[in-house]
Amino acid sequence: MAEPARVDAHQHFWSLGDVDYPWLTPSQYGPIHRDFEPGDLEPLLASTGIDRTITVQAANSFADTDAMLARAERCEWIAAVTGWVPLLDPHSAESALERYCRHPAFRGVRHLVNDEPDPDWLLRGPVRESLALLAERGVVFEIPAVFPRHLGHVPRLAAETPELTIVIDHLAKPPIERGELEPWATQLAAAASYPNVYAKVSGLNTVADPERWSAHDLRPVVEVAVREFGPERLMFGSDWPVCLMAGDYIRVWEQTLRALDGVSEPSRAAVFGGTAAAVYKLAP
Numbered sequence: 001m002a003e004p005a006r007v008d009a010h011q012h013f014w015s016l017g018d019v020d021y022p023w024l025t026p027s028q029y030g031p032i033h034r035d036f037e038p039g040d041l042e043p044l045l046a047s048t049g050i051d052r053t054i055t056v057q058a059a060n061s062f063a064d065t066d067a068m069l070a071r072a073e074r075c076e077w078i079a080a081v082t083g084w085v086p087l088l089d090p091h092s093a094e095s096a097l098e099r100y101c102r103h104p105a106f107r108g109v110r111h112l113v114n115d116e117p118d119p120d121w122l123l124r125g126p127v128r129e130s131l132a133l134l135a136e137r138g139v140v141f142e143i144p145a146v147f148p149r150h151l152g153h154v155p156r157l158a159a160e161t162p163e164l165t166i167v168i169d170h171l172a173k174p175p176i177e178r179g180e181l182e183p184w185a186t187q188l189a190a191a192a193s194y195p196n197v198y199a200k201v202s203g204l205n206t207v208a209d210p211e212r213w214s215a216h217d218l219r220p221v222v223e224v225a226v227r228e229f230g231p232e233r234l235m236f237g238s239d240w241p242v243c244l245m246a247g248d249y250i251r252v253w254e255q256t257l258r259a260l261d262g263v264s265e266p267s268r269a270a271v272f273g274g275t276a277a278a279v280y281k282l283a284p
Contacts, residue, residue, distance in 0.1 A: 004269050005051040007079065009276040010169065010202040010237025012058045013037055013071060019063045023115055029245065036241045038075045044240070044249040045077065051273075052079035054237075054280055056142065056169075057110050060084050065100065072105035080280040082108035082142050087130040094133050101137055107280045108140035108167070113150055122153045128160065135164035140279060145172040151187045158194035165196055165279060170203030170239065174221045177208050185224045192228035198279055199229055201256060201271060202237030210246035215258035222259045231267035235276040 014021055015035045026033040045053070055068050055078050065083030072078040083106060085096040100106045113121050121127065122143070134141050141164055145151045151172040158166055168191060174184045191197050201222060208217045225234055236256055243252045260268055276282065 005273050005277065005282075006049055007235070007273040007276040007282070008045070008050050008053040008238050008240075009235040009280075010056055010200050011041065011053050011240045012056055012242065013041075013068065014058055014064075015067065019059055019061065019067055021059050021064075023112070024058075032241045032244055038071055038078070041240060041249075042075075042077070047250065048253045050253075052077050052282065054078075054080045054082060054107070054276060056082040056108075057084045057112075060112055060115075062096070069100075069103050069105055072103075078105065079282045080107040081105045082110050082140065084111060085109050085130070087111055087127045088124065090126055090129040090133065093130040097133060097137055097139065101139065106139075108142050109134055110142040110144060110169075112144060114144045114146045119149045120153070122150060122157065128157070131157065131161055131164055135161050138165075138281075140165045140167055142167045142169055144169045147172045147174060147184050147187070151184070151191060154191040154197060155194060158191070158197050162194070162196055165198065166194075167279065168197065168199040169237075170207075171199055171201060171221060171225055173203065173207050175207065176204060176213075176217055176221060181220060181224065184221075188224060189228045192233070195233075197229075198233045198235070198275065199225060200235055200237045201225060201260075203239040203242065205243055205246045205252055205255070206239070208246070213246065213255075215255040215261075218255060218259040222256075223262075226260075226263060226267075231263060231270040232275055232278075234271045235279065236272045 013036050057064050068081045072081050085093045087093055145168050204218050205213050238252050240249050
């Protein structure tokens with residue numbers, strides 16, 4: 001029997017001359033303030049045995065989404081795209097969804113809520129109306145939740161629209177470097193109690209000690225996630241190239257594998273590919 005495909009469920013591309021990324025300033029993100037394209041990632045995938053990726057929006061713009069879909073047309077290993085639509089304007093969101101859902105790679109929508117000054121942006125009426133449109137079309141909604149601002153909203157959204165598949169990016173950025181699991185663990189458990197909520201084991205190295213982090217630091221939060229969600233609702237993501245702010249692709253891959261040493265081989269297969277294939281309806 002062939003081994004299941006390995007999937008990196010969370011990575012980005014950007015071309016600074018083509019799309020505006022307001023958050024990506026040289027003063028704060030100097031090491032990654034340059035272009036990152038499929039040719040930069042492909043050898044890293046080969047070295048880790050990863051077969052396919054899901055590329056995720058990095059700007060709240062149509063330009064970023066269009067660029068990702070164009071890359072997916074050129075690279076068969078880009079299995080799905082999580083793009084952007086204007087959730088604050090349900091009419092415009094519906095028009096954008098009608099257009100994007102015709103593309104075979106378009107699978108999800110994300111908005112950089114972590115950059116919104118309003119901590120309750122997710123609960124705005126127009127946003128929730130737009131989320132119902134995503135649910136109608138079977139489009140995944142990803143939340144770049146940053147604890148403690150956004151994780152607490154997930155149960156309300158999940159209960160209000162149970163047909164909507166919600167994916168929490170980066171386990172909501174738990175405070176790993178401080179070594180404090182609470183109240184993050186309790187809030188994550190509340191979100192996980194809804195069966196339409198999933199999570200990505202991704203972006204954890206950038207909330208740990210940037211120089212000395214290892215599987216030892218990741219394991220406590222990964223164990224909470226496995227306990228609350230089960231492997232069938234968790235998926236690995238590298239968060240490349242953001243992960244380069246505190247390590248590199250190979251280190252993220254290897255240390256995440258080690259952090260999951262205690263789970264069975266079928267469970268690891270789910271986290272490293274099976275869950276992503278099911279959630280994002282990846283073609284065989």
